[in-house]
Amino acid sequence: MHSPLHSIEHVAIDSSGDLGSLYNEYFDSIVQTPSRSSPRETIQIEDPVKCDLIDGSREKSQNLLALIGMRENARLNTLLNFVPRNRLTSIINHPYPIDKYTRLIYYCYTNRNEKLPRDAAAFRKLSQQKDRHTGATHIITSFSLGIGVILIIQLLPNDQIVAQVDKVLRKCVRILKGTHKPTAITSNDENLMQQNTSIVVYSNMSYLTGVTSLRDVCQFINRRDESTEIFRPLAYNLNPIQLFYPEYAQTGLPCIPVESSCNRKIEEYLLQYLDTLKRLKQSLDSKETQVLSVNLEEPFYELQRRWLNLKNLYEHDVQLLKDLVNDIRHGRSDTSRVDEIISNKKIQTIYDNKVKSIVDDLHNLEHKQQWIADLIKRKFQYYNVGKFGVLQTDSELTIKEKLNLNDSYNRILCSTDHLNKNNAEKFNRLHHDLVEHNRKNPASHLTYADFSYCSFPLKDITILSSQDQPEGQKESKERGNSSSTCDTIDILLLGETGVGKSTFINAFANYLIFETLDEAETSQPVVLMPVSFMITTGDHFEEHIVKFGDSDDSSNEDFSHAGQSVTQRCKSYTFQMGDTHQRKLRIIDTPGFGDTRGIEQDDMNMQHILEYINNLTHLNAICFLLKPNSARLHISFQSYLTQLFSLLDPNALNNIIFCFTSARSTFYTPGDTAPLIKTVLSSLSIGNVPFSKKNVFCFDSESFRYLVARQNKIRFDNNEKEEYEMSWKTSASESKRLIEYIRKDITVYRIDNNLQSLKHAQFTILGMVRPILETIRNSLRNLILCSKDSVNARLELDPKVISHPSTNCMLCVPYACLVGQFWVAKTIPHEIQNNHCICECSPDQHTPIHYMLNHKVVKNSSKTDRDSVNHLLVRLCRACAQFSHFLRHSTDLSSHDPFFVGLIQLITEETHLCNNYKPNDLNTKLVADLRMQQKEYDKHSDEMERKGTQKSLADIYDLINTVREYPMMREQLVAINEGQRKLMKLYECEVSRTPRKYVDISGDSS
Ligand SMILES: [Zn+2]
Ligand SMILES: [Zn+2]
Structure with missing residues (x-):
């Protein structure tokens, strides 16, 4: 412990100090500055310039604060955030470690020293009324002013260039020392530096921070003596306050200094921690600018997130130590507790493991990137399945749709890192087969679908491929797209939750394609989306769950989540109608209204629907799917209509159609729902919504359910069969009438052309x-x-x-x-x-x-x-x-x-x-x-x-x-x-x- 009565020299952390300022040594802060300038003597300096080029490989300690001449106590104060990091001391925040490709130029120019007059009594007279409760320990009795700069120059890791850059840097040092003119740096030198280095400048002069070119630093320093006003404090000479105000001796020391050995222990611990963080950040940042973020963005972001988490742990440690040091200084704790924090084996292990896992994972990602590059060389496309919205609950069919397997020549190799590792033999064989296949069929496309970063549990390495079609029938994608506006009929389907939209969409597609139930039974029905539902048969109303398509229940709206619509996004289903025109029909399924989660959910759903529509090119029809014979119409029906027409203009009113499901019981009429609709429509201010036989269509999904049940081997008697055959016919003819109406009686409503609302x-x-x-x-x-x-x-x-x-x-x-x-x-x-984010913050943030x-x-x-x-x-x-x-x-x-x-x-x-x-x-x-x-x-x-x-x-x-x-x-x-x-x-x-x-x-x- 040093005696408080010694004078000390101190790097000027806070550059606002002046002669006579009161200083608190323990917190390295200026606590009071005299209101008027003190008298001073100025001393000129003999040898004013110090300049050094430091090779990063020599700077092992990473103790940048020691490098700029800060004392131990001041360094600890900076590390523990007792003092803000300003100007020169902000060097501790340099984001990257000092390594063998780092150079440091330390330059210090002292313009002059200024000091208080020798006569302390005279000084005392000048500055009356010192506040004794400022916690001051020292007074600034003299200080030096000048320029202090550290340039941290990071080089590209290329030894040939390093030699050239070093040459320029040595030249630069000679300029700074005054033995060469600034013009000695040529524009070639400047270019070399610009292209191969990045320079960060730390200085007590605000002008110099932010400068990125060596030449500019040199030029500024060369003109340094043009005005003596610009220089900032470099170092303070502090004298104990008792020498001037003996009464301070009686108030006692405000603080107990922390032992030097303890200081050093904390410093070492924090610097080591900081060094690890910086090294990690350097690897992450350099990888980011490289290829990692192209194919492996998500896992790479995950690493950055983990780095942030690690940094928070560091900040947490700093806070703990800061509080502890503060307690020690005020006599509330002793140094033994320091070891508890910095030698906590358990925490240390957790921390080390976290670091190690980031390093390992980054390493793995680099390998993976290399591996992907090899795949691409062998003509594979790489798909990160996570990016295609594949969910844990998706069925195989849905996955195929999401991966867009429309191209008939596609071969998709599905696997994960884990599967490849555990079954390398199978992977190699399949991979080999595909490359061979591609060699024989150059028109085929190979894709590697990587399931490593999605929640879907892929069980084995598999190849998906679509059935080959003869060349002539192969649809080109471009054609598919360009035809979408003219040949595709787009129907927006809106309906109350639980009205049976999924079943209706499937049924409607099959009614359009097959005129009779027989036809549908003998052919393969079209599955637009897998559904399963309950059906009752016989005199005892036996219940059966029947499945349609490749469904594993979990994603089923009509059955497993009655009343709570799972469909939270608009989805569109496109299929070829069975007519001679070969047109396509696209049905846009929307989140159902009347959601059991309440009006707010309804509004959110509508918001989404409107945004979706906003991105469409056109709509042929806006279809409300309702049930006949309702006692009341859901309040949301009115609200949906009104909101829809805040986006669309009244021209779209003619595109509204009404469809009723389960209309067999009302003899294919809207039944009691009709007057309700009429009342609502007449009360709307959006304009005249047509509602007549022309734009009202009645269906019965029961005959479709019957078809599915038959396929699930459920028996029905002949009466039932006859009835469903009739019902199918009616529904099929209503479907045809609907399409005809859309084609002939209403005009396409364009959205992409000057829609203004x-x-x-x-x-x-x-x-x-x-x-x-x-x-x-x-x-x-x-x-x-x-x-x-x-x-x-x-x-x-x-x-x-x-x-x-x-x-x-x-x-x-x-x-x-x-x-x-x-x-x-x-x-x-x-x-x-599922309404949850891995960051644990609320979804509405x-x-x-x-x-x-x-x-x-x-x-x-x-x-x-x-x-x-x-x-x-x-x-x-x-x-x-x-x-x-x-x-x-x-x-x-x-x-x-x-x-x-x-x-x-x-x-x-x-x-x-x-x-x-x-x-x-x-x-x-x-x-x-x-x-x-x-x-x-x-x-x-x-x-x-x-x-x-x-x-x-x-x-x-x-x-x-x-x-x-x-x-x-x-x-x-x-x-x-x-x-x-x-x-x-x-x-x-x-x-x-x-x-x-x-x-x-x-x-x-x-
Ligand atoms: Zn989040
Ligand atoms: Zn968050």
């Missing part, structure tokens, strides 16, 4: 919130880069489409990546399954996202045009306010301002980055600029509110179209569109008339 505008604007805000943020970044003369680079947005249902969690801490000089928060997409945003540094680009960027920002900010005003006053989103919420979210995110990652000068500036934007936005909003003028819908559409075309906006909007399209595709099922056979060509399946 309040709801549509609302969706479009909501879809633009994230793109606009990201454009604002990135424009601000580029302005900041541009204001740094030294930086000749800008950031570009690189949106990446997500093709499976993903959300962004508002509460989870994002993973941070250093892009150029900016820390960028990277969203790790979360997938919500999650918002759907359709693209990930990557950021690219574009170096040596043409200089950003400040004026045009500023102009863009002004226009975007105004547009946000206008959109928000519109949403508030013209739609049902009155209380929610997505732009304001989004801006605050950005500020929170950036503030978090500033608090946790260094260097953060540019991010700090970004926070300030975002706050300015927010003020600007508030100003516009208030102004619009005051004026109270409402924009017309046409004006809003004009604005939407203008904003869409702004730079950076288009790419993001395209990504959203594509993401939505891919998502729809996931829930699209196309069934060919001849049911496909899935051939296992491996030959060993029995």
